[in-house]
Amino acid sequence: MNLRRSALLLVLAAGWGVAAWLLWRSSLPAYRLPHLSESALFPAAVLAAARHYSSVDRLFWLGATLTQLAVLGVYSRFGVRWMSESAAGPVGTGMLLGMIGFALVWAAELPFAVLSVWWRRHNGLDGSYAQATVGNWLLLGSQFVALCIALAVAMNLARVRRIGDRWWLPAAPVFVGITILLAFVSPWLLGGTRFDAPYVAKLERTERVHVPVRVMSGFAEPNAFATGLGPSRRVFLWEPIVEAPFTPREDRFVLAHELGHLAHNHIWKDIGWYALFAFPLAYLLALVARRRGGMGVPEAVPLVILAYVVLQLAFLPLRNVVSRHMEAEADWSALRATHDPAAGRALFRLFAVETKDDPSPPWWDYVFLENHPTLLQRIEMTQYWAANR
Amino acid sequence: MNTGMTEHPVRLVVKDDYRRNRLTVFFRLLLAIPHLIWLFLWTILALLVAIVNWFATLILGRPPRWIHRLLCAYVRYSVHLGAYLWLVANPYPGFAGEAGTYPIDVELPEEPQVQVRWKTLLRLILVIPAYSIAGVLSGSFSIPGAALLFPRRRGGSKGYQAGGGPGGGFLGFICAILGWFASLVTGRMPKGFRDAGAYGIGYGAQVTAYAFLLTDVYPSSDPLAMLETVEPPPAHPVRVVGDAHDLRRSRLTVFFRLPLAIPHYVWMSLWGYVVFVVAVINWFATLILGRPPRWCHRFISRYVRYQFHVLAFISIAANPFPGFTGRPGSYPLDLELPIEPQRQKRAKTLFRIFLVIPAFFVGFAVEFALFSAAFFTWFVALARGSAPWGLRNLMAYALRYLAQTNAYLFLLTDAYPHASPLEGVDAPAE
Numbered sequence: 001m002n003l004r005r006s007a008l009l010l011v012l013a014a015g016w017g018v019a020a021w022l023l024w025r026s027s028l029p030a031y032r033l034p035h036l037s038e039s040a041l042f043p044a045a046v047l048a049a050a051r052h053y054s055s056v057d058r059l060f061w062l063g064a065t066l067t068q069l070a071v072l073g074v075y076s077r078f079g080v081r082w083m084s085e086s087a088a089g090p091v092g093t094g095m096l097l098g099m100i101g102f103a104l105v106w107a108a109e110l111p112f113a114v115l116s117v118w119w120r121r122h123n124g125l126d127g128s129y130a131q132a133t134v135g136n137w138l139l140l141g142s143q144f145v146a147l148c149i150a151l152a153v154a155m156n157l158a159r160v161r162r163i164g165d166r167w168w169l170p171a172a173p174v175f176v177g178i179t180i181l182l183a184f185v186s187p188w189l190l191g192g193t194r195f196d197a198p199y200v201a202k203l204e205r206t207e208r209v210h211v212p213v214r215v216m217s218g219f220a221e222p223n224a225f226a227t228g229l230g231p232s233r234r235v236f237l238w239e240p241i242v243e244a245p246f247t248p249r250e251d252r253f254v255l256a257h258e259l260g261h262l263a264h265n266h267i268w269k270d271i272g273w274y275a276l277f278a279f280p281l282a283y284l285l286a287l288v289a290r291r292r293g294g295m296g297v298p299e300a301v302p303l304v305i306l307a308y309v310v311l312q313l314a315f316l317p318l319r320n321v322v323s324r325h326m327e328a329e330a331d332w333s334a335l336r337a338t339h340d341p342a343a344g345r346a347l348f349r350l351f352a353v354e355t356k357d358d359p360s361p362p363w364w365d366y367v368f369l370e371n372h373p374t375l376l377q378r379i380e381m382t383q384y385w386a387a388n389r
Numbered sequence: 390m391n392t393g394m395t396e397h398p399v400r401l402v403v404k405d406d407y408r409r410n411r412l413t414v415f416f417r418l419l420l421a422i423p424h425l426i427w428l429f430l431w432t433i434l435a436l437l438v439a440i441v442n443w444f445a446t447l448i449l450g451r452p453p454r455w456i457h458r459l460l461c462a463y464v465r466y467s468v469h470l471g472a473y474l475w476l477v478a479n480p481y482p483g484f485a486g487e488a489g490t491y492p493i494d495v496e497l498p499e500e501p502q503v504q505v506r507w508k509t510l511l512r513l514i515l516v517i518p519a520y521s522i523a524g525v526l527s528g529s530f531s532i533p534g535a536a537l538l539f540p541r542r543r544g545g546s547k548g549y550q551a552g553g554g555p556g557g558g559f560l561g562f563i564c565a566i567l568g569w570f571a572s573l574v575t576g577r578m579p580k581g582f583r584d585a586g587a588y589g590i591g592y593g594a595q596v597t598a599y600a601f602l603l604t605d606v607y608p609s610s611d612p613l614a615m616l617e618t619v620e621p622p623p624a625h626p627v628r629v630v631g632d633a634h635d636l637r638r639s640r641l642t643v644f645f646r647l648p649l650a651i652p653h654y655v656w657m658s659l660w661g662y663v664v665f666v667v668a669v670i671n672w673f674a675t676l677i678l679g680r681p682p683r684w685c686h687r688f689i690s691r692y693v694r695y696q697f698h699v700l701a702f703i704s705i706a707a708n709p710f711p712g713f714t715g716r717p718g719s720y721p722l723d724l725e726l727p728i729e730p731q732r733q734k735r736a737k738t739l740f741r742i743f744l745v746i747p748a749f750f751v752g753f754a755v756e757f758a759l760f761s762a763a764f765f766t767w768f769v770a771l772a773r774g775s776a777p778w779g780l781r782n783l784m785a786y787a788l789r790y791l792a793q794t795n796a797y798l799f800l801l802t803d804a805y806p807h808a809s810p811l812e813g814v815d816a817p818a819e
């Protein structure tokens with residue numbers, strides 16, 4: 001029995017490894033980035049301001065994360081007390097306990113959110129106290145919907161006698177299905193106005209991706225993202241990035257980067273990675289839930305939520321490695337499409353000014369928080385491309 | 390548990406017999422013009438005297454007797470006039486506000502009462518929640534004549550707001566408009582509209598008495614206590630059941646009540662689309678068969694009950710998080726619906742969508758009252774960990790009316806929604 005089990009585990013691990021290798025493959029060459037000095041690339045004042053801002057911002061993240069863990073730790077111990085506030089049956093009660101857990105986390109993190117806004121404003125960046133408090137309170141509702149769907153799936157499956165503690169096996173594909181559905185539908189819900197720039201059509205031809213490009217207003221930060229599957233694929237540019245001080249050349253580089261994501265099927269790959277992580281994650285949660293009677297009973301929910309957050313944190317470095325790899329490929333794709341490393345270089349230097357992002361953060365920040373290559377690495381890539389084109 | 394059910398010193402007395410003279414009903418607003426002018430003048434005087442009264446009560450600890458009597462007469466007069474205008478009573482009222490002279494009357498403390506000074510000092514602030522609720526229930530009669538003194542500008546033109554009170558007081562106003570048509574046709578004021586109007590007027594009187602320092606007992610929006618002298622309406626097949634004394638509320642779930650309800654909103658919307666389709670099928674089937682098919686009746690009953698549970702949760706009329714299925718008996722504040730489909734008149738079924746329109750108007754006002762009450766309950770429940778008895782009963786009334794309207798619309802019953810704030814009772818056996 002043990003041998004068969006070990007063999008099965010080995011096969012599954014090998015399958016996981018092969019799938020991961022297939023997803024990891026990219027158009028990036030085997031490269032070694034040149035080492036550049038950040039003090040030569042960024043003015044001393046910009047560098048100092050970015051480092052100063054980021055160092056405190058990191059502390060807020062650390063404080064909020066530790067608070068979150070502490071609150072959920074206490075909640076996992078005492079959360080079942082709130083079962084008496086429900087008349088919703090086992091699954092509904094589980095949902096309530098889940099939502100209360102996240103509500104408490106929100107309340108505990110609120111001071112950090114407010115401090116973070118203050119710190120942004122103190123450093124000349126935009127930030128809204130109303131958004132950080134009342135706005136986030138309302139946004140909790142959308143988190144709750146996602147949480148309720150996940151708990152409804154997991155708990156109902158766990159309550160099916162034939163499935164029981166093996167709920168994670170059917171649940172993981174359901175979660176992946178929901179993710180695919182959301183990725184497919186969400187671009188149509190985001191709105192935005194059409195972005196008309198003379199270089200769009202040419203870039204789309206070069207990247208062999210023909211999708212709508214839209215500008216979204218109401219954001220304070222310069223940013224952009226690509227999303228959607230098949231006919232719903234879109235590129236969204238946040239308004240500040242198409243306005244001064246960003247130049248059309250830099251915008252062209254940004255757009256090429258986002259089209260690069262779509263050209264290399266990064267959305268599908270992202271879902272693939274999600275699927276790869278979903279199975280072990282759900283399995284570990286099932287193991288944790290067993291300590292409180294299994295996923296089918298609401299008593300397990302507070303502990304499962306704590307385990308979920310801890311596992312998310314544990315998987316974060318790995319997810320960041322994957323994300324940075326895809327972002328590097330999109331940068332590479334942008335360099336090949338635009339043949340304009342100077343624009344890329346100028347763009348990344350400008351980011352340090354506009355977002356106060358530290359060009360070379362400390363290692364733990366890099367491991368836990370950076371889902372893009374650092375600004376310095378991205379500039380080094382433009383240099384590498386220019387030297388090897 | 391203290392439910393606040395102790396008798397309020399300001400009591401509504403209802404001796405109306407529902408009979409209405411069609412001629413005076415038709416010209417009611419015009420006939421009231423002399424009264425409105427008189428009320429305007431009296432309001433100026435009352436407001437000036439009320440200011441003097443405030444200083445005097447702060448110093449003496451109780452209002453001077455002559456001021457108390459003057460303001461009592463003013464409150465009584467405004468109740469009489471409100472009842473006349475809102476068609477809650479039939480005869481033309483006198484101008485003096487004498488006690489016991491009108492079918493809708495109010496009993497007030499005969500002598501000035503000793504009042505707590507800090508309550509007196511803060512009275513204008515303390516009265517705001519009650520005044521807002523009164524505005525929703527009874528309109529301008531919350532502080533009688535206030536709308537006459539302080540007309541609001543709306544859309545650039547000068548004019549009186551319907552109902553006049555803060556929040557746009559609709560219940561009394563809408564019941565009066567609908568009652569006007571009904572009284573013209575039948576010569577009688579429907580009991581539901583009469584009771585709803587009387588309730589609003591009574592509450593408005595309590596608020597005014599509190600604002601004018603005639604009592605320092607806070608107004609109670611409990612409809613059962615307000616209409617204790619009124620006979621209850623006949624039993625309705627859709628009614629609210631549950632422990633009315635269950636006032637405990639969890640502060641945590643109260644604070645996060647709206648986000649916690651969002652998954653329910655999503656589920657309710659999705660379920661609502663299916664119910665819409667089933668309701669159309671049900672309508673055709675009921676027209677043909679004379680009663681709804683059992684599966685339609687049960688499916689829609691579940692939905693109507695579920696909606697009731699969710700609204701009770703959102704409005705803090707009940708405490709626990711509700712289930713997602715609308716199962717009967719699953720929630721402490723529950724809705725009783727006909728278990729089996731009932732035989733229904735085909736003519737009523739055919740025109741159901743039109744027949745329900747007046748109930749929708751009342752439902753709109755009642756919903757406004759529900760959410761106003763919920764708003765203030767939120768603060769109270771956060772502070773005290775329990776819901777105020779009066780507001781809880783007001784919300785139960787609103788929820789019942791909305792559920793009756795839904796049940797009527799969806800052909801779960803052909804009994805028309807009853808606007809009376811009192812729960813119906815079965816007729817005694819012969």
